[in-house]
Amino acid sequence: MSTAEVPGPGLLARIGPGHRWRAVLRSEVRKTTSVRMYWLLLIPIVVLALAMSLFGSLITLLVPGATETSPVLLLAGLASTLSAVSIVGGAFGALASSGEYRHRTVTQAFLTGSRGQVLGSKVVVAAGVAAAYGLLTALLGPLLGGAVLGGQTLPGAGELLSLGLVGMLVCALWGVLGVAVGTLVPNQAGAVALVVGYSLVGENVLAGVMRVGDDNGSVFARLTSFLPGNAGDIALYESPVNAAGQGADGTQILEFLAGVSSPPPGWVALLVLLAWTAAAVALAAVVGGRRDIT
Amino acid sequence: MAAHAPTIGGPTVQSTHTPDGNVGRITVEGLGKQFGPVDAVRDLSFTVEPGSVTGFLGPNGSGKTTTLRMILGLVGPSTGTALVEGIPFAAHCSPGRVIGAVLEVQGGHPKRTARAHLRAAAAAIEVPDSRVEEVLALVGLTDAADRAVGGYSLGMNQRLALAAALLGDPRILVLDEPGNGLDPDGIAWLRAFLQSFAASGRSVLVSSHQLAEIELTAQRLVVIDHGRCRFDGPIDALRESQSGRVLVRPADPAKLAEALVAEGLTEVDAVDDGWLAVAGADAVRVGDVALAAGIAVYGMTEERVGLEQMFLRLLAGENV
Numbered sequence: 001m002s003t004a005e006v007p008g009p010g011l012l013a014r015i016g017p018g019h020r021w022r023a024v025l026r027s028e029v030r031k032t033t034s035v036r037m038y039w040l041l042l043i044p045i046v047v048l049a050l051a052m053s054l055f056g057s058l059i060t061l062l063v064p065g066a067t068e069t070s071p072v073l074l075l076a077g078l079a080s081t082l083s084a085v086s087i088v089g090g091a092f093g094a095l096a097s098s099g100e101y102r103h104r105t106v107t108q109a110f111l112t113g114s115r116g117q118v119l120g121s122k123v124v125v126a127a128g129v130a131a132a133y134g135l136l137t138a139l140l141g142p143l144l145g146g147a148v149l150g151g152q153t154l155p156g157a158g159e160l161l162s163l164g165l166v167g168m169l170v171c172a173l174w175g176v177l178g179v180a181v182g183t184l185v186p187n188q189a190g191a192v193a194l195v196v197g198y199s200l201v202g203e204n205v206l207a208g209v210m211r212v213g214d215d216n217g218s219v220f221a222r223l224t225s226f227l228p229g230n231a232g233d234i235a236l237y238e239s240p241v242n243a244a245g246q247g248a249d250g251t252q253i254l255e256f257l258a259g260v261s262s263p264p265p266g267w268v269a270l271l272v273l274l275a276w277t278a279a280a281v282a283l284a285a286v287v288g289g290r291r292d293i294t
Numbered sequence: 295m296a297a298h299a300p301t302i303g304g305p306t307v308q309s310t311h312t313p314d315g316n317v318g319r320i321t322v323e324g325l326g327k328q329f330g331p332v333d334a335v336r337d338l339s340f341t342v343e344p345g346s347v348t349g350f351l352g353p354n355g356s357g358k359t360t361t362l363r364m365i366l367g368l369v370g371p372s373t374g375t376a377l378v379e380g381i382p383f384a385a386h387c388s389p390g391r392v393i394g395a396v397l398e399v400q401g402g403h404p405k406r407t408a409r410a411h412l413r414a415a416a417a418a419i420e421v422p423d424s425r426v427e428e429v430l431a432l433v434g435l436t437d438a439a440d441r442a443v444g445g446y447s448l449g450m451n452q453r454l455a456l457a458a459a460l461l462g463d464p465r466i467l468v469l470d471e472p473g474n475g476l477d478p479d480g481i482a483w484l485r486a487f488l489q490s491f492a493a494s495g496r497s498v499l500v501s502s503h504q505l506a507e508i509e510l511t512a513q514r515l516v517v518i519d520h521g522r523c524r525f526d527g528p529i530d531a532l533r534e535s536q537s538g539r540v541l542v543r544p545a546d547p548a549k550l551a552e553a554l555v556a557e558g559l560t561e562v563d564a565v566d567d568g569w570l571a572v573a574g575a576d577a578v579r580v581g582d583v584a585l586a587a588g589i590a591v592y593g594m595t596e597e598r599v600g601l602e603q604m605f606l607r608l609l610a611g612e613n614v
């Protein structure tokens with residue numbers, strides 16, 4: 001008798017009832033809150049928020065007449081902080097999923113829930129934790145910046161809110177991307193190095209190569225906007241650039257900040273990042289679903 | 295088989311309903327696994343019956359762990375099937391309630407406490423947290439429950455793994471070398487526990503290379519070597535197939551030997567100090583022959599062939 005002859009369950013039966021997904025999700029939440037990793041990663045986030053706020057406000061204090069632009073500087077500082085925090089979110093996702101292989105707890109996970117349920121619950125938890133990192137940054141950044149700036153003009157609540165929401169979304173997507181990478185690369189150090197290294201160095205190198213000897217015209221140069229890190233940056237920097245209200249110059253500022261050519265609108269960039277994330281999770285589901293746990 | 299049983303090659307049965315006759319049964323048919331060029335398991339077939347402890351014996355590297363992991367859906371078979379209660383492990387809606395497993399020392403995240411580890415598993419299996427306290431008490435870890443498992447000894451890790459396996463009150467227990475790291479008290483406790491677990495109508499599949507341990511615990515035996523099945527059946531059948539012998543110390547060895555040969559017991563050897571070794575007979579038969587021949591008997595003992603010797607003969611490829 002071969003494997004193919006055994007009647008497999010239908011797709012619906014394989015997915016399983018909703019209460020099973022909720023149960024495995026509850027298990028994942030308990031796993032996450034019972035070790036320190038999720039709040040240890042808050043340390044780099046607070047440091048990043050502090051550094052960016054101080055840096056932004058220092059410019060404001062040093063440059064004569066910068067008070068008028070301080071809202072823009074604060075928004076730009078916050079956007080770049082959120083961009084960095086999204087990498088921390090990605091690292092969290094990668095640590096959480098590859099850690100199951102490192103500590104061999106994946107056996108226990110797969111004995112009590114289906115592989116799809118385990119991956120799905122990791123996706124949800126990583127998205128939630130990374131979004132919380134983004135929220136914390138969005139709250140902390142303006143508070144710290146405002147405290148340093150004193151009575152200076154702060155950005156409007158609407159601008160802060162929209163940037164904060166975009167930041168939470170970008171962080172959440174990177175958290176999920178991290179889970180997918182950690183599933184595809186079960187070596188924990190490798191998975192984290194891949195996520196952080198790609199975000200900090202790899203994508204810049206890649207974008208640089210794609211734009212080499214080019215004045216924004218070629219297809220390759222235009223494609224730089226569609227790399228996952230750049231797509232997130234475009235979405236994040238759109239808010240401060242709009243606040244600066246520079247028109248055509250604004251596009252150039254955005255191109256400079258995000259390191260891309262001919263950026264699409266922010267919502268398109270978010271969809272691009274979403275597509276990357278969905279593709280990575282689908283690949284992780286296939287590869288992780290077939291992997292032999294020996 | 296019940297009417298709900300899926301027909302092979304027929305329409306696919308969507309439900310995960312278990313045919314009644316299969317509760318607690320593991321069916322392995324033609325199972326094989328290749329890792330690259332290595333045949334870890336080849337054409338392996340056996341069943342684990344409810345209400346019994348099945349010992350899974352084989353030397354290191356014989357494919358025991360790979361087989362258990364294929365049964366549990368952790369390793370995909372290259373050929374054949376491993377069914378738990380009639381369907382593949384992964385097709386069970388809530389596998390933790392059907393089958394509990396103690397695989398290699400697999401505690402948990404080193405920084406997580408035993409209680410937190412079990413509570414995470416309890417959530418996934420959908421059992422209340424009170425069940426965590428029950429299994430902790432059962433395996434004797436209550437006092438150490440709030441310690442991080444990174445500091446656990448091998449034996450404590452084994453107890454934790456057993457606690458996790460029992461959380462869902464499963465109908466089947468699969469254990470891979472559970473005696474490793476347990477102290478003698480722990481081994482005796484585990485033996486009694488597995489026997490009572492099986493006596494309640496549930497099934498146990500336990501692998502070991504500790505032959506004496508299996509002999510005391512198991513009623514059925516599956517012996518594999520180099521990925522192939524060498525024996526599958528009741529342990530008594532294996533024992534009965536072995537010719538035991540009787541050691542007897544008569545007043546007159548030569549006269550008794552003559553009498554035994556006359557009775558058709560030709561395999562009689564003289565051993566030290568006037569003892570005779572008689573093959574193919576039990577003590578009753580030898581005693582009767584001695585009485586009929588009027589020879590006094592000063593001592594007599596039945597020599598049983600230990601599982602270890604049977605096991606070694608099996609592995610040497612001898613017929614049993």
